[in-house]
Amino acid sequence: MKSINWSTEYLPGTTDNFVSNEVISNQVDIDTVWSNLVDTSKWETYYDNATNIVLSDKSSSLLKFAEKFHFDTFGFPIDAQVMELVKPVDGKTARLAWHGWQNGDEDTQFDVYHAFLIEKLDDGRIRIITQESQIEKPAKDLAKRDPNPMLNGHQKWLDGLINISKK
Template identity: 50%
Template sequence: MTTQNAINWPEKYLPGTGDNFVSNEVVVRGITAAQVWRYLTDTSAWESYYDNVADISFPRGGGPVLADDLVFSFGTFGFPPLAARVVGFQAPGDGVPGRLSWTARQDGKPEERLDVLHAWLVEDLPGGRVRVLTQETQIGQPAAELAGQTPNPMLNGHQAWLDGLVRAASGGA
Protein backbone atom coordinates (compact mmCIF):
# COMPACT_ATOMS: atom_id res chain seq x y z
CA MET A 1 0.00 0.00 0.00
CA THR A 2 1.22 3.49 -0.84
CA THR A 3 0.16 6.44 1.26
CA GLN A 4 -0.16 9.66 -0.67
CA ASN A 5 0.52 13.04 0.84
CA ALA A 6 -2.06 15.80 1.24
CA ILE A 7 -1.94 19.56 1.01
CA ASN A 8 -1.51 21.35 4.34
CA TRP A 9 -4.24 23.99 4.63
CA PRO A 10 -4.24 27.13 6.76
CA GLU A 11 -7.55 27.27 8.63
CA LYS A 12 -8.74 30.36 6.74
CA TYR A 13 -8.64 28.45 3.45
CA LEU A 14 -9.87 24.99 4.53
CA PRO A 15 -11.59 23.27 1.59
CA GLY A 16 -15.33 23.70 1.78
CA THR A 17 -15.22 26.85 3.90
CA GLY A 18 -14.74 29.39 1.09
CA ASP A 19 -16.88 30.40 -1.87
CA ASN A 20 -15.17 28.15 -4.44
CA PHE A 21 -12.92 25.11 -4.09
CA VAL A 22 -11.47 22.97 -6.84
CA SER A 23 -9.17 19.98 -6.80
CA ASN A 24 -7.34 18.51 -9.79
CA GLU A 25 -4.88 15.65 -9.90
CA VAL A 26 -2.90 13.62 -12.40
CA VAL A 27 -0.72 10.56 -11.92
CA VAL A 28 1.57 9.79 -14.85
CA ARG A 29 4.46 7.52 -15.64
CA GLY A 30 7.79 8.44 -17.19
CA ILE A 31 8.57 11.78 -15.54
CA THR A 32 9.78 12.75 -12.09
CA ALA A 33 8.72 15.26 -9.49
CA ALA A 34 11.96 17.16 -10.16
CA GLN A 35 11.06 17.51 -13.86
CA VAL A 36 7.56 18.77 -13.03
CA TRP A 37 8.90 21.10 -10.32
CA ARG A 38 11.19 22.85 -12.80
CA TYR A 39 8.26 23.90 -15.01
CA LEU A 40 5.91 24.62 -12.11
CA THR A 41 8.24 27.00 -10.29
CA ASP A 42 9.68 28.81 -13.33
CA THR A 43 7.01 31.37 -14.16
CA SER A 44 8.80 32.27 -17.40
CA ALA A 45 7.66 28.86 -18.71
CA TRP A 46 4.00 29.12 -17.65
CA GLU A 47 2.71 30.88 -20.76
CA SER A 48 4.38 28.26 -22.99
CA TYR A 49 2.15 25.49 -21.66
CA TYR A 50 -0.84 27.26 -20.05
CA ASP A 51 -2.88 29.82 -21.96
CA ASN A 52 -4.86 31.14 -18.99
CA VAL A 53 -2.05 33.16 -17.43
CA ALA A 54 -0.57 36.50 -18.47
CA ASP A 55 1.15 39.64 -17.25
CA ILE A 56 3.44 37.89 -14.75
CA SER A 57 5.58 40.41 -12.90
CA PHE A 58 7.71 40.74 -9.78
CA PRO A 59 7.05 44.18 -8.28
CA ARG A 60 9.73 43.80 -5.60
CA GLY A 61 12.28 42.10 -7.84
CA GLY A 62 13.28 38.48 -7.95
CA GLY A 63 11.76 35.84 -10.15
CA PRO A 64 11.06 34.37 -12.57
CA VAL A 65 11.65 31.25 -10.44
CA LEU A 66 9.34 31.14 -7.44
CA ALA A 67 10.80 30.99 -3.93
CA ASP A 68 9.47 31.22 -0.40
CA ASP A 69 7.93 34.64 0.40
CA LEU A 70 8.40 35.92 -3.18
CA VAL A 71 5.87 38.58 -4.21
CA PHE A 72 4.56 38.41 -7.76
CA SER A 73 1.45 39.24 -9.76
CA PHE A 74 -0.32 37.61 -12.67
CA GLY A 75 -3.56 37.77 -14.61
CA THR A 76 -5.85 34.75 -14.96
CA PHE A 77 -9.51 33.91 -15.61
CA GLY A 78 -10.10 37.44 -16.89
CA PHE A 79 -9.17 39.08 -13.59
CA PRO A 80 -6.79 42.03 -13.58
CA PRO A 81 -3.36 40.99 -12.31
CA LEU A 82 -3.70 39.51 -8.83
CA ALA A 83 -1.21 40.43 -6.10
CA ALA A 84 0.36 37.12 -5.04
CA ARG A 85 2.90 35.90 -2.47
CA VAL A 86 4.49 32.49 -2.12
CA VAL A 87 3.55 31.21 1.35
CA GLY A 88 4.82 27.65 1.08
CA PHE A 89 7.83 26.32 -0.80
CA GLN A 90 9.52 22.95 -0.45
CA ALA A 91 11.32 21.40 -3.40
CA PRO A 92 10.76 17.67 -3.89
CA GLY A 93 13.47 15.34 -2.64
CA ASP A 94 14.04 11.72 -1.80
CA GLY A 95 10.82 10.66 -0.10
CA VAL A 96 9.75 14.30 0.31
CA PRO A 97 6.96 15.79 -1.81
CA GLY A 98 7.34 19.17 -3.45
CA ARG A 99 4.98 21.72 -1.92
CA LEU A 100 4.18 25.12 -3.40
CA SER A 101 1.41 27.48 -2.38
CA TRP A 102 0.63 31.12 -2.85
CA THR A 103 -2.02 33.55 -1.80
CA ALA A 104 -3.47 35.93 -4.36
CA ARG A 105 -5.71 38.91 -3.78
CA GLN A 106 -7.81 41.36 -5.68
CA ASP A 107 -8.87 44.37 -3.68
CA GLY A 108 -11.46 46.98 -4.58
CA LYS A 109 -15.19 47.24 -4.14
CA PRO A 110 -16.73 44.47 -2.01
CA GLU A 111 -18.17 42.77 -5.10
CA GLU A 112 -14.68 42.65 -6.69
CA ARG A 113 -12.67 41.37 -3.72
CA LEU A 114 -11.03 38.00 -4.09
CA ASP A 115 -8.76 36.11 -1.68
CA VAL A 116 -7.22 32.85 -2.87
CA LEU A 117 -4.86 30.13 -1.72
CA HIS A 118 -3.55 27.99 -4.59
CA ALA A 119 -1.57 24.94 -3.47
CA TRP A 120 0.43 22.32 -5.33
CA LEU A 121 1.83 18.97 -4.26
CA VAL A 122 4.27 17.08 -6.51
CA GLU A 123 5.47 13.65 -5.44
CA ASP A 124 7.25 10.67 -6.90
CA LEU A 125 5.36 7.40 -6.55
CA PRO A 126 6.61 3.82 -6.86
CA GLY A 127 6.87 2.39 -10.37
CA GLY A 128 8.33 5.49 -12.03
CA ARG A 129 5.18 7.55 -11.55
CA VAL A 130 4.62 11.11 -10.43
CA ARG A 131 1.53 12.59 -8.80
CA VAL A 132 0.65 16.24 -9.26
CA LEU A 133 -2.18 17.62 -7.14
CA THR A 134 -3.39 21.19 -7.28
CA GLN A 135 -6.15 22.61 -5.12
CA GLU A 136 -7.48 26.12 -4.67
CA THR A 137 -9.80 27.79 -2.20
CA GLN A 138 -11.28 31.15 -3.16
CA ILE A 139 -13.14 33.63 -1.00
CA GLY A 140 -15.24 36.48 -2.41
CA GLN A 141 -18.14 37.27 -4.70
CA PRO A 142 -16.16 36.66 -7.94
CA ALA A 143 -15.31 33.19 -6.58
CA ALA A 144 -18.95 32.44 -5.78
CA GLU A 145 -19.89 33.47 -9.33
CA LEU A 146 -17.29 31.06 -10.78
CA ALA A 147 -18.51 28.26 -8.50
CA GLY A 148 -22.06 28.77 -9.76
CA GLN A 149 -21.11 28.05 -13.37
CA THR A 150 -21.38 24.58 -14.87
CA PRO A 151 -18.84 23.36 -15.53
CA ASN A 152 -16.76 25.30 -13.01
CA PRO A 153 -14.20 27.31 -15.04
CA MET A 154 -11.62 26.87 -12.26
CA LEU A 155 -11.86 23.09 -12.45
CA ASN A 156 -11.39 23.09 -16.22
CA GLY A 157 -8.71 25.79 -16.12
CA HIS A 158 -6.64 23.97 -13.54
CA GLN A 159 -6.94 20.71 -15.48
CA ALA A 160 -5.57 22.52 -18.53
CA TRP A 161 -2.70 23.78 -16.35
CA LEU A 162 -1.95 20.26 -15.12
CA ASP A 163 -2.11 18.76 -18.61
CA GLY A 164 0.19 21.46 -20.01
CA LEU A 165 2.59 21.11 -17.08
CA VAL A 166 2.88 17.34 -17.64
CA ARG A 167 3.43 17.86 -21.40
CA ALA A 168 6.15 20.45 -20.73
CA ALA A 169 7.89 18.25 -18.13
CA SER A 170 7.72 15.34 -20.57
CA GLY A 171 9.51 17.41 -23.22
CA GLY A 172 6.41 18.12 -25.29
CA ALA A 173 5.22 21.47 -26.50
Protein backbone atom coordinates in the same frame (compact mmCIF):
# COMPACT_ATOMS: atom_id res chain seq x y z
CA MET B 1 -0.32 11.83 -0.30
CA LYS B 2 0.46 14.62 2.10
CA SER B 3 -2.37 17.05 2.62
CA ILE B 4 -2.29 20.75 1.86
CA ASN B 5 -1.65 23.05 4.80
CA TRP B 6 -4.90 25.02 4.77
CA SER B 7 -5.43 27.94 7.09
CA THR B 8 -8.85 27.99 8.74
CA GLU B 9 -10.02 30.80 6.45
CA TYR B 10 -9.45 28.69 3.30
CA LEU B 11 -10.47 25.27 4.62
CA PRO B 12 -12.22 23.38 1.79
CA GLY B 13 -15.91 22.96 2.36
CA THR B 14 -16.14 26.27 4.20
CA THR B 15 -15.24 28.63 1.35
CA ASP B 16 -17.23 30.07 -1.54
CA ASN B 17 -15.49 27.94 -4.19
CA PHE B 18 -13.10 25.01 -4.10
CA VAL B 19 -11.59 22.94 -6.89
CA SER B 20 -9.24 19.97 -6.91
CA ASN B 21 -7.39 18.50 -9.89
CA GLU B 22 -4.96 15.60 -10.16
CA VAL B 23 -2.84 13.82 -12.74
CA ILE B 24 -0.66 10.73 -12.47
CA SER B 25 1.98 10.07 -15.11
CA ASN B 26 4.90 7.76 -15.72
CA GLN B 27 6.24 9.93 -18.54
CA VAL B 28 7.84 12.64 -16.39
CA ASP B 29 10.33 12.92 -13.57
CA ILE B 30 9.70 14.93 -10.44
CA ASP B 31 12.66 17.30 -10.86
CA THR B 32 11.59 18.35 -14.35
CA VAL B 33 7.99 18.89 -13.25
CA TRP B 34 9.19 20.96 -10.28
CA SER B 35 11.50 23.04 -12.47
CA ASN B 36 8.70 23.81 -14.94
CA LEU B 37 6.29 24.70 -12.14
CA VAL B 38 8.48 27.11 -10.17
CA ASP B 39 9.90 28.85 -13.26
CA THR B 40 7.25 31.46 -14.06
CA SER B 41 8.91 32.26 -17.40
CA LYS B 42 7.64 28.87 -18.60
CA TRP B 43 4.03 29.20 -17.44
CA GLU B 44 2.77 30.94 -20.57
CA THR B 45 4.39 28.26 -22.76
CA TYR B 46 2.18 25.52 -21.34
CA TYR B 47 -0.74 27.33 -19.69
CA ASP B 48 -2.47 30.11 -21.61
CA ASN B 49 -4.48 31.27 -18.60
CA ALA B 50 -1.52 32.79 -16.72
CA THR B 51 -0.29 35.99 -18.33
CA ASN B 52 1.51 39.23 -17.43
CA ILE B 53 3.58 37.47 -14.78
CA VAL B 54 5.82 39.84 -12.81
CA LEU B 55 7.88 38.79 -9.80
CA SER B 56 8.97 41.28 -7.13
CA ASP B 57 12.54 40.03 -7.56
CA LYS B 58 13.13 40.71 -11.23
CA SER B 59 16.59 39.09 -11.18
CA SER B 60 15.05 35.62 -11.60
CA SER B 61 11.90 34.01 -12.94
CA LEU B 62 12.02 31.31 -10.24
CA LEU B 63 9.56 31.54 -7.39
CA LYS B 64 11.09 31.73 -3.92
CA PHE B 65 9.56 31.40 -0.48
CA ALA B 66 7.73 34.64 0.49
CA GLU B 67 8.13 35.97 -3.09
CA LYS B 68 5.46 38.45 -4.11
CA PHE B 69 4.27 38.36 -7.69
CA HIS B 70 1.47 39.41 -9.99
CA PHE B 71 -0.28 37.61 -12.81
CA ASP B 72 -3.55 37.71 -14.70
CA THR B 73 -5.76 34.62 -14.67
CA PHE B 74 -9.45 33.88 -15.29
CA GLY B 75 -9.93 37.57 -16.08
CA PHE B 76 -8.62 38.67 -12.66
CA PRO B 77 -5.44 40.67 -11.97
CA ILE B 78 -4.02 38.70 -9.04
CA ASP B 79 -1.36 39.81 -6.59
CA ALA B 80 0.14 36.87 -4.75
CA GLN B 81 2.73 35.75 -2.26
CA VAL B 82 4.39 32.35 -2.04
CA MET B 83 3.42 30.80 1.29
CA GLU B 84 5.04 27.38 0.90
CA LEU B 85 7.92 26.16 -1.25
CA VAL B 86 9.42 22.73 -0.63
CA LYS B 87 11.64 21.14 -3.27
CA PRO B 88 11.35 17.41 -4.02
CA VAL B 89 14.46 16.38 -2.10
CA ASP B 90 15.12 13.10 -0.26
CA GLY B 91 11.71 11.63 -1.10
CA LYS B 92 9.80 14.62 0.22
CA THR B 93 6.58 15.62 -1.46
CA ALA B 94 7.22 18.85 -3.35
CA ARG B 95 4.97 21.71 -2.25
CA LEU B 96 4.17 25.09 -3.75
CA ALA B 97 1.39 27.29 -2.44
CA TRP B 98 0.47 30.94 -2.67
CA HIS B 99 -2.11 33.32 -1.30
CA GLY B 100 -3.59 35.42 -4.08
CA TRP B 101 -5.94 38.39 -3.98
CA GLN B 102 -7.62 41.10 -5.95
CA ASN B 103 -8.34 44.20 -3.89
CA GLY B 104 -11.68 45.86 -4.44
CA ASP B 105 -15.14 46.50 -3.10
CA GLU B 106 -17.68 43.88 -1.96
CA ASP B 107 -18.37 42.92 -5.59
CA THR B 108 -14.75 42.63 -6.74
CA GLN B 109 -12.63 41.68 -3.70
CA PHE B 110 -11.28 38.17 -4.28
CA ASP B 111 -9.02 35.96 -2.14
CA VAL B 112 -7.59 32.54 -2.96
CA TYR B 113 -5.20 29.96 -1.63
CA HIS B 114 -3.70 27.84 -4.43
CA ALA B 115 -1.48 24.83 -3.74
CA PHE B 116 0.39 22.20 -5.74
CA LEU B 117 1.74 18.92 -4.40
CA ILE B 118 4.05 16.66 -6.42
CA GLU B 119 4.66 13.17 -5.12
CA LYS B 120 6.89 10.37 -6.37
CA LEU B 121 4.93 7.10 -6.57
CA ASP B 122 6.04 3.51 -7.17
CA ASP B 123 7.35 2.37 -10.55
CA GLY B 124 8.50 5.83 -11.68
CA ARG B 125 5.10 7.47 -11.55
CA ILE B 126 4.47 11.04 -10.40
CA ARG B 127 1.24 12.39 -8.90
CA ILE B 128 0.50 16.09 -9.17
CA ILE B 129 -2.42 17.61 -7.38
CA THR B 130 -3.53 21.22 -7.37
CA GLN B 131 -6.26 22.63 -5.21
CA GLU B 132 -7.62 26.12 -4.83
CA SER B 133 -9.97 27.51 -2.22
CA GLN B 134 -11.58 30.91 -2.83
CA ILE B 135 -13.62 33.42 -0.90
CA GLU B 136 -15.69 36.54 -1.72
CA LYS B 137 -18.33 37.35 -4.33
CA PRO B 138 -16.31 36.60 -7.52
CA ALA B 139 -15.64 33.12 -6.07
CA LYS B 140 -19.35 32.59 -5.50
CA ASP B 141 -20.02 33.62 -9.10
CA LEU B 142 -17.35 31.24 -10.45
CA ALA B 143 -18.74 28.36 -8.39
CA LYS B 144 -22.16 28.75 -10.06
CA ARG B 145 -20.82 28.52 -13.61
CA ASP B 146 -21.25 25.27 -15.49
CA PRO B 147 -18.86 24.01 -16.59
CA ASN B 148 -16.72 25.23 -13.71
CA PRO B 149 -13.97 27.39 -15.26
CA MET B 150 -11.62 26.85 -12.32
CA LEU B 151 -11.87 23.07 -12.52
CA ASN B 152 -11.31 23.03 -16.27
CA GLY B 153 -8.63 25.71 -16.21
CA HIS B 154 -6.58 24.02 -13.53
CA GLN B 155 -6.82 20.71 -15.37
CA LYS B 156 -5.34 22.47 -18.42
CA TRP B 157 -2.53 23.74 -16.18
CA LEU B 158 -1.72 20.22 -14.99
CA ASP B 159 -2.03 18.71 -18.47
CA GLY B 160 0.26 21.43 -19.85
CA LEU B 161 2.76 20.87 -17.04
CA ILE B 162 2.87 17.15 -17.85
CA ASN B 163 3.25 17.81 -21.58
CA ILE B 164 6.15 20.25 -21.19
CA SER B 165 7.83 17.93 -18.69
CA LYS B 166 7.69 14.70 -20.72
CA LYS B 167 10.92 12.73 -20.91
